[in-house]
Amino acid sequence: MEGIIHHICRWALIVAVCCVLGCMAGSVFAAEPGDGEGGDGATDSLSLRFPVRPTVAPDYESLAKDEFALDLDTPSNVVTEVEYDPESGCYIVRTKVGDWDIATPFMLTPSQYYDIDMRHSMQRYFNRRNSMTEGRSVKEREPFNVLDMSFASGPLERIFGPGGIQLRTRGTVLISTGIKSTKTDNPALSLTSRRKTYFDFDQKIQATVNASVGDRLKFGMNYNTDATFDFDSKNIKLQYDGTEDDIVKSIEAGNVSMTTGSSLIRGSTALFGIKTQLQFGRLTATALVSQQNSESRSVSTRGGVQTTPFTVNADEYDANRHYFLGHFFRDNYDEFASRLPLVSSGVKITRIEVWITNKSGNYSQSRNIVAFMDLGESKVLASDYWRPDPAISNTSNRSNNLLTVIKDEYPDARNINMVTQALAPLQAFGIEGGREFEKVESARLLQPSEYTLNSTLGYLSLNVALNADEVLGVAYEYTYNGQVFQVGEFSSDITVSDQSLYVKMLKSTTLDPHQPMWHLMMKNVYSLGAYQVEPSNFKLNIKYLSDTTGTPINYLPIARLSHKPLLQVMNLD
Template sequence: MTCFLGSIATAFAQQQPLEDSTKVTVPLNNPHTNQLRNREGLFTPNPFGTERGIEYDPITNEYMLIERSGNYLLHPPQHLTFAEYLRLTQREAQRENFKQASEAYAYESQQEGFVPRFKVRSRTFERIFGSNEISIKPQGSAEMIFAGQINKNQNPLFNARQRSQFNFNFDQRIQLNVTGNIGDRIKIATNYNTDAQFQFDNQLKLDYTGKEDDIIQKIEAGMVSMPLNTSLITGSQALFGVKTKLRFGRLDVTSVFSQQRSQSKTITITNGQQQGEFKVSSADYEANKHYFLAQYFRNNYNRALRNIPIISSGINITKIEVWTTNRTNNTTDSRDIVALLDLGENDPYNDALITGGGSALPAAFSGPGFPQQSNNLLTQLPAGSRQTNSNDVISFFQNNTDNFAKLTYARKLTEREFTLHSQLGYISLNYPLNNDEVLAVAFQYTYNGQTYQVGEFSSDISVDPNNPKVLFVKLLKNELLKTSLPSWDLMMKNIYSIGAFQINPSDFRLRVGRLDDKSSVEKYVVDEGQALKDRLWLSITGVDRLNQQNDEQPDGYFDFLEGITIDSQQGRIMFPQVEPFGSDLRAQLQGEPAELVNRYVFDSLYTVQKTIAQQNYPNLNRYVIKGTYSSQGGSEFLLNAVNIPQGSVVVTSGTLVLTEGNDYTVDYTAGRIRIINQALLSSGQPINIKLENSELFGVQQKTLFGTRLDYLASKKLALGATIMHLTEQPISQNEAVGTESISNTIWGFDGNYTSESRFLTRLVDKIPLINTSWQISGTPRLFPESEFLNDLRYGYNRARLAFFNIDPIFYNNSGTFNISRSELSNHYVRQVLETEVFPYRQSVTGQPLLLPTLNLAYYPNQRGQYNYTTTGVNPDGTLQNPEDRWGGIFRKLETNDFESLNVGYIEFWMLDPFIYKPNSPGGDLYFNLGNISEDILKDGRKSLENGLPVDGDFTKVDETVWGRVTRLQPVINAFDNNPEARTRQDVGVDGLNNDDERTKFAPVLQQTAGLQPAAAASLAADPSSDDFQYYQGPELDNRGASILDRYVKFNGTEGNSKTTQQSESQLGVTTSASTPLPDGEDINRDNNMSQTDEYFQYRVSVRPQDMLVGTNFITDRVTSQVRLVDGSTQAVTWYQFRIPINEYESNT
């Protein structure tokens, strides 16, 4: 074997005679030989013109190192054994490895960036990714924040453990932007910010790009887009998912699977004016926003507009004040009012108490110079009705709250919050009222030179802080929306919003049609019957009476009459008929068959609530109001969107795609577009703006996947096919109107042919309760004593009902409270794991979670709060006939519009109530949904603890049969800051402490001679049974009180808001209160006490024989094996109840 390595790589072999190889031709100590042997290696650079090589001598089995210059040997050959040769080559390999590593390090050290580029020495890697280089460039900052926080909060709403907490706070703020390349084909782009306000601000993009002849042309992951070049099926820009593009010859296949994070919309601009379309149904009128001021104006509305554009009412309203429920606690421009339903009505609703007067016009003000009143209501009211604290009004109306509404600190609306139509007699609010809000007015108008007034203005009755008085005003809407009352007719149902503003009259078009009963095709002309056949619905509904010259001749176009048929500034359509699809339509169908009249007339739209009309009468809700509009002109237009994805705005003028920066500019954050090419605005060519706006809140889960096929048949002909599938799923299981679940698939074919003539043709084939803010309730109407007013018999059957959440402190420190393991194993007081009721639910942390429960403990034989009965009582003080007793609590519901929110059930889980007493007779559990009276102690007066005088001056309060009530409405819902005043205010809803109760109810205590001494002493200690007892304390601990015993009196209202000083001095704990807020008869904190009891009642039987799935509203049961604190394992059953809202037992 011969091998040469060097600068001159030529092989040679000289023909020489064979010699004795054993002869030593070169001395072993030859300096030249040692120099050659001591060279650093075979690969040491050779001197110029020299070469080195190795020859193998098969005879001696040795290797010879030879160094030549041309044909001359520079040194005698050096002989190496095989072992010496291996050591030499190994050293050379190490040197070469070190050299390559050194060169690579030197190359990387010269690269820019925090992470330099580096190479992967793999041909497979290079073949897949296009090159062997990887480059990552991170930019940004990272900040770590460490802190320790000790929080001590003596809020009695917290349990003992929660009042003192140490929290280790760790926070990080990372702003990171990473760009990188893997080879030539993969690009990475990441933008992440922990302080981003919205999820779509953080973006991730992974992009793989193949070569021109590869099948895989492109793979994208992260934020992707799916633009489509079709006009009927539009793509989407802001998608999060995976997108692929494959190429098979002339066929491109683009597919996407993603979640959509934006919504698409299109805006059209013509001649500098924004174009739009609208479509609403007849049941989509604006509810709770527009109100007639009296029945007179409703009755004369059609007649006043009979000769439009002239309004022939003869009335001009010159002054008005509008009042509503005060939910802001702002007392500026507020007054106490009594809003009367029949005020100013010639035909009163309550004709048994009120007699109509001689004036047919609304008139209800006693003053010189004003005409006689419409009725005698103001003269019939008792003299004391003027006083805020008087019960004379409710007594006059015999407890019927339909006739009036009494508001404390009612808020007066400013002129900017409503619009008055002075000739037609109605107001339009800028915002809709909630269903439980009150609306009332006082107004003054002129008719034939005479001034009339309805109600009292705030200037008519002066303010006296020491003697508060009410204003008598006209009631337009009560807190309970009842369609049987005249106030229901005062709400206008002929005004519709089209969702646009500043409408241009010249480009406005409106049509009214009806869906055909068989084909559901929109028809704008009546094609059956005799009375209206061949007439346009536009004319029948009264919005087409005039021609372009305002002559009374329908011309098929909408009569654009400002303030009569349209409010162009607010985008409202106003029909000049009170009931265009109801009684007014019926009047025009006289003589027609009853079958046709019943199909066409939508009377239910005006007799039932809006949502009920939409849901229950789809066969009549067939009218559509649709059209087009243009808004105010200019060069800048609102896109009605914010945080628009960059590049998602596409602007076209005809078929020409405009260029951003040259023809228009976009403010993506504010949602504005400015057309800077003025020639486009004045060309008359429509400008179409297609955009997507990122959703600020992910209220719906949207999944989009689809495929696009593009086949290039020739340079001029391109064929395409598209299929897209979109699903939307709302987060909540209860679907609301407008956010229903959908699963839609759309597909289509398209073609594009382009010739030099620029002629374009496209062919398109046709083709879905746990909160402890409860309070004891008043007597339900289920019991006859509920009708008593200012009578102690009102509470004679109230038994004790305790409602509470158990403090976890008992489970962690049970020895401290002298509570046994057996007590902690009681199923009705133990802790409940979430998996016990929901065995297949997994927690986010992986650890079992505790399930918060609402504990109800009912004691039917114990006297409840404010129960002063002396009959039907056993000698030991317990109540007789427990089956006739009741206990109740109530709370505020955050929503009261169940129909529009699609609330269908009352759902709850109940632990088997008969674990320890399977033979118990049980009882009934009632749910009342609706308007519940807040008058817990029924006397018509609102009791508030913080309204009691802090100085003990009882001349500032009034006495009722129950105790004391304040004369003045406190502005702030809080106790006085002086701790000493707490003992005078924290005395319960009756306004009496125990000493005052013994004085007030001395006659009751004198009738307890038959009681045992212990029972008599207990009643005398707390005659109202309203004392609060904290669940901790030496007295309870010493007698080893059970957990249930500790909460028996936890819901008392006297002494339940102790200060820190009181708690420490009495019980030795920091806080022993159940609430820091004063108790009172205003559970929804709207500064008013509702006295209305009108609700739907649902009954659940809680009896052993009725606890069966499929009956008694029980829909499911779960039996679980529970390991208790005492070490035992027992089986318990939970029952799921689902009570349909529409399956009520009674409607009171």
């Protein structure tokens, strides 16, 4: 309404100015009869086409007159005051500049004063309503912004309170895309395998979304790909706040926190679940169902050295990292290590090549291999098709006839593309691919820095644990009782790079505890997840979780072993 009035006033002012200019151009001063020279006198006043209310109201009619749109604002130093005279019961209107009256005061009856006050109140009310309507119309004319939206809640306002539905999104999104192509000029690889092209995608997102329905329901979400911890990268919370008289004070869903007033029971701040606060009179109840995403640890130091307790279960061994090179070394491990630190094995491994499935994309030292489980074994064989040599009890290519049969009767197995077809007749004897043997195209040769070899006890420790779908094969040479033995084929034995190597398989893609190869993986090595552990301050305790007491004890509740600690039972003390 006020906006329309402003437009009308603007056009009225333009018309008035044009009329005044036109009158001036046409001798606006009109001659009227009166005293003057020649019997005609010109008036010294200008007749106004649009009336203006006087600044100082001389009477009640001028004060009660409606304000015209062209009127200028009253100067700030001119103040109109109304005083009540209790003797006469009337109201005195004074117009002052400072403490001085600039006009003659006049009196108003109570009815006149109430009428003027009602007029001014109504005028202020409609001006305020017009300003609100104008503000809404301006906002409605603003363009739609998907990052800052606001809607009226309608009937939902009775449930969630006033405020409407609001959604604000802030943040930055940086997406990098590209294509990487690498080419390796390795004659051992086929032309299609020399070039590797893959899609490279990277993103950095820091976004915050805040939404609200009324003044009770709020939703917040933070997403930061550069967060230090994983549970901090995504933070989602939906919160409902009740009123003072509601039973449900608040309901929170998403990332919540739980604080307690006791030092014995500590709360946690990294929780994901549902939390609610209820009040029944003077009783306040807080319920929480969540998943904890953080962990707290206490560290103590003694003499400048950090001491940290570790608890490891017997089945939490370091899997897929430590392997015996053959059953000969596994069966004689206790005997060879019975006089530690002196190892009485008579074994010295002088040469070894370790091959694994190539997943790194590095083909600088790669070869096609075919790994056999029973290669080099004489006593523990998965298939009775291979004939062991009783004269050789230790592991060797001559311990059974596997390598000889494959070379003589299945020559096409050298071609990696024909291994499955060439060795298919062995299925009639229970020898299947993926169990007794594995073919690996472009297997990667590990560097000596990627594993640790115990050359006297005959086991291998990888720096990185293998995945379930990876194959591990070895070829090694060692001396035993003055004789030299070899297991598998070295890359120098087969100089033609496109022909496959026959190696000893220590791990296949099929993990079967019933296979003899399952026992080659060492299950007596545990990782503490620590480094620089001092042997002098290291203490080991072995405990048994008793079903009777429900607590760990350092002995077995058996009649003949209950008096001995488990350390002594296992010869570790």
